[in-house]
Each structure stands twice: as structure tokens, then as C-alpha cells.
Amino acid sequence: MKITYLCGMRFIKLDKSDLQELERIYHTHAKSYVRQRAQCLLLSNRNYRVPALAGIFSTRTHTIREWFDRWENEGLQGLEIRPGRGLRPAITEENTELVACIKKEVFADPQSLRNVVEKVNTQFGINLSVRQIKTFLKKTEILLASFSKGCEGMRPATV
Numbered sequence: 001m002k003i004t005y006l007c008g009m010r011f012i013k014l015d016k017s018d019l020q021e022l023e024r025i026y027h028t029h030a031k032s033y034v035r036q037r038a039q040c041l042l043l044s045n046r047n048y049r050v051p052a053l054a055g056i057f058s059t060r061t062h063t064i065r066e067w068f069d070r071w072e073n074e075g076l077q078g079l080e081i082r083p084g085r086g087l088r089p090a091i092t093e094e095n096t097e098l099v100a101c102i103k104k105e106v107f108a109d110p111q112s113l114r115n116v117v118e119k120v121n122t123q124f125g126i127n128l129s130v131r132q133i134k135t136f137l138k139k140t141e142i143l144l145a146s147f148s149k150g151c152e153g154m155r156p157a158t159v
Helices: 016-028 032-045 050-056 061-079 096-108 113-124 130-139
Strands: 002-006 009-013 142-144 154-156
Touching: 009 032, 009 061, 016 032, 016 061, 032 050, 032 061, 050 061, 096 113, 096 130, 113 130
Parallel strands: none
Antiparallel strands: 002 009, 142 154
16 A cells, blocks of 8 residues: 555556455445445546545545545554544533532422533533533433422433
């Protein structure tokens, strides 16, 4: 594998073993984004230009160049999505003090999550929202009971 520049355009030139491995990945890998990136490298090997590849894969030219860089630096591992993408949760199970406080406040006043948010925010000096509390309660499988049906408090989720 080597990267070739021809008239300012960047191409990936693959040796026979890389070509066979990318062909296999392109046809058999379970994840579509890995197959797509393998196909992009194969097309670059056939002298498709970066702007043409960006059009084919409906992405930016910068993204195609990033795929090339990752292939050059990491090989096959560079085709995978890296861990750690996305927004981190505001409330995690590791923060046991915060979790205990939220559960205690929700059990004390399950009908008003606004009050729970205010108490937790002032106690810990953070800025949580009602939505974040609801998301946390759903993920920890603590569901608010239907108060219109006369249920009291909260109940654990049943599967």
C-alpha cells in the first residue's frame, strides 16, 4: 500500500495482499460502513479521484481523505468507527452519590420532577434537566407509575 499523488490528486495504491483483503471485506463484512470504506479504497486504487469518491459516497472530500489517512496509519483497524463518539451521559452509575440522591428525591416526590431537578442541581451544583432525569430513570429501569390509574410511587420495570 502506498499513497500516490498525481497532479495534486491523492490515490491509494494497494499491493496484491491488501487488494485481496479489501475485496473480501467489501463483500463479506457485517458492518455496512466498513464495506463502504473498503469499496472507497478499492475505487481509489482504480484511480477514482477524491471529489468523485465524495460524490459516490455522499460525503465530504475531507472525510474521504480522513479514511485514506486512517488506512495508511492503522490499516484494517482504521476502517472501523472509533469508540467514544457521541455525547456523554450527564448521569452515570459510577457517580453513586448523585444516583442515590436522584432516586431518593424521586421516591420522595415522584409527581414533580421539576422539584427533583431543582433539589439535585442546588445540592450538587450542576445543571440537569427534567429530560435528563427521565432518561436516567428509563435507563435504570425505574419507571414512574401511572398516577391516573391510582398507582402509588414508582415500580421497577418488568420484562
